[in-house]
Amino acid sequence: MSSGSAGTSAPTTETPAGQPVIQRQKRGRGPMIAVIAVVIVVILVVVVGWQAGWFKSSSSSSSGTCVPPSGQTLNGAGSTLVAPLMIAWSLAYSDSTVNYASVGSGAGISDITGKTVDFGASDAPLNPAQRADIPSPGVVTFPESAGAAVPIYNLPGISTTLKFTGQILAEIYLGTMTNWNNSVLQGVNPGVTLPNAAIVVVHRSDGSGTTFVWSSFLSLENATWASTLGHATTINWPVGVGAKGNSGVTTTVKSTADAIGYVDINYALTNGVAFGAVQNPTGNYIVANVTNIESAIKDANPTFPSATGDWYNVSVLNAPGAHDYPLATFTYLFVYKDPGVAYGSSYSQAKAQALVDFLSWIVSATGQSYSAPLYYIPLTSAAVTFDQATIASITYNGATLSACAPS
């Protein structure tokens, strides 16, 4: 007997019981399975390829003599405070594909330190230890936008805007003020009947620039806070429920009655969550909006250090003006001064060029026009000038990268 194919014509031998031992395979079943498998694979390849843009013809940019590199992917990560704006930018910017992972300022800092991203975003500037940890050639720091932290709350029966002082907020987050209808808070809100309910404190569980802003403010307002908890991207919270990201805090407060939290004003407004007024150094209670955040930044008027310098003391908290919102903040980007040196040979000049082009675009008038509709503060012209100079100082293996004129 031959040892040929056991496919369609295997010989059979009968056992005494009359059962065939080797069964004749059904004719044509093998090819049918093969066809189905091939069809499935082809469908998968087509779908995947379509999504991955394999079938798109490369689009050429129409910005005159400068042709931006195409097909580059830029990865950024960090601050959730600026994430809604970043997402809008990454969707609008077509010269490269920009991915932004909204993972919190703390992760943004550690990601850029670990060189797993092209740019890191954080509302907290690098502290001296973090600056020392950044490998050579070091990063440049510059603000790409500004926002503000607001105290959001969920009190179903209350429709008037509550007033808070820094002291009150500190005591709530220290856990020493535990009920909504305590006398201090009630005293500051005479026209409102606060409910007799335990305050559900919501804070960030991840490393957060918004936490940095919040805790910095509370440190200024309350000595106990300053000495026991301090200000940083992560705090040893004595009480409260942890949530991830500005969006997590918003979700938790929105779905939990009697809760209080702190988020950027964008999240409060775009999700219809009530937020309170905060007392500023002049004694006025200010409900945050783009105007009074903008005036706070103007009045605080901090001096920018050099792009590679120490930004840790740059602050726009408790601005002096009568109608300034006291919890304003810049939000920063960290980019390696020389990506070629930093990331090594796998990082091409085209990619460095694409990065610089994107950064130029977001600080340009076009990029900044996305801010106000999303309740972020457009950069002042002085800040834009500073940023453009910083971006121009980014080199590739020592050679200057000239940004294409933003369209």
Add this chain to the structure above:
Amino acid sequence: MMFDRPARRKYFSHGMTILTGLSIVAIMVPLAAVVYQCVVLGGSVFNLDLFIKGLPYPCTPRQGVTCQQGGLAVPIVGTLELIALAALYSVPIGIGAAIFAVEYAGERASARIIGMVADVLAGVPSIVAGAFVYALIIIYDPTIVFSTFSGSIALSVLMVPIVTRTCEEALRTVPNSVREAALALGISRWKTTLRIVLVSALPGIVTGVLLAVARAAGEAAPLLLTLGDGCAHPLQGVTQEGCALPLWIFYGATSPYQNWINLAWGAALLLLLLILVLSIASRLTLDRMARRMRGE
């Protein structure tokens, strides 16, 4: 004495029967509740857009603002890519290990050890599989640690034991007489295994693959640590950050934006349907294997 008062004992027994029956009802309640919720809330976004559009800008409807529904095209494609890659690694490895256990080790201790290793691997927490892949890839290339490639490896760690175990059982159902007859005819061992034994065990193997795919399709935890977040744009290459349905449900579920929450329910319903289809398909192939065992 135990056998006094027979009536009381009988009523007690009936009572226990009712209690155990109530256990069944109690178990069905969360199943029904979850399915109901997914159908009702997910059904509201179940239209063609769900399958062809990309993710919408996160948005909650309010005065003067309407939100786009968007769609799940990117997570769906991401999941398909992940499963295809993970199956590519795990199915050959699982089948190979099963072949060794059944055809070469047979009744020896090594066969039981392989089976035990597969069972124990199946019990590894999925988050640990993700942490393992992260720790592994970061040694070699930190830039691809958050990528579709990385996620597919994590999923294959979860799929291999299922494929191995099911395949092993399927191969064992092929009667030895088949192998012996083939060898007696002079057919070489590898041809016997591949073309005769494997083919007879095919329904069981397909069951294993379907079960493994059903598991991999629903896992979010290992992807949380290995996939990154590439859901905003159509997927780029395998070394770029990816997207997957179950992971996206996590992002959507924890977001405050109503359009994302709606889409998350749509994704949950989609996943449920996928699991249901895979379960039914694997049940059908399992029946086929059982029929073969009985010699039909």
Add this chain to the structure above:
Amino acid sequence: MSPDNPFPPPTSQTLRRVSKWGDRFFLVLVLLATAAVVAVMVALVAVLVYGSREAIESLGLSFLYTRTWNPTGNVYGIVPFAVGTLLTSAIALLIAVPLGLGAAIFLTQQAPGWLRAPVAQLIELLAAIPSIIYGFWGLIVLVPLMRYDVEPLLSKYLGWTGWFGGNPIGLDVLTASLVLSVMAIPTVTAISRDSIAAVPRSQKEAALSIGATDWEVTRRAVLPYARSGIIAGIVLGLGRALGETMAVTLVIGNRNAIPTSLFSQGQTIASLIANDFFEVANPTEVPALLEAGLILLVITLVINIGARLTLARFQAGRGVGAE
């Protein structure tokens, strides 16, 4: 010569040579695949040890008894999460075992034949539902239910036990345990069912013949016989609960502290890794998280191996196959 075969048969020498190399190559492939499976098992432990070496070196044994997790201070301890894990799993089992065992008993002893297969498949469907969907449902449906309906009642009537202190908000250890129990039930049910079905009819018939009621048959003839299999099933259910991540992460409240009551927010080892990993603020946290993962892996491995060995011995002793 078979009339079907169009080709003249090769000589026997050629056959032997070709098949010998084919067999060898095939054996190598198959051995590689097997080695890969075993290698994954070993690599899981080895790679996690390597990844957490910085934490192991700098923290040493203190990782096992430190009660705080503070990345900024480089203080890492697994105690809050071990407590959270054990507490949620214990309560989950407290619920899953009676329900799962009860269901298994009903399915094998009482249920009419036509009911068994569909119900069994529905319970398997329960196991197949991805845990993220349970978590999502838990967050949206169960958490408000617990907060506004169940937990106030528990606080009112059982507050004296000291287990229900604090202001319930629904996101807590108790809710997480409930969701976990739903996921442990199918494992307990399936293995208990198999173990009970393995009890020989003679046991049951002997008990029936001396006048035992159905329940007495179950309790005195069947369950003791199936005991070690059932216990193995419970332990495997425990193993599943220990490693469950997504469902727990969404409802447990994410508090890196030892829970003081069932209404406390808490964290399990699995949910710690899920919550902190992608968003580490401090680079020293990653090795510590990997070490936590290593500990979780070792615990589940030990539990799984123990349960599987027990199950294997039980099945061998009763002469049952894996199905």
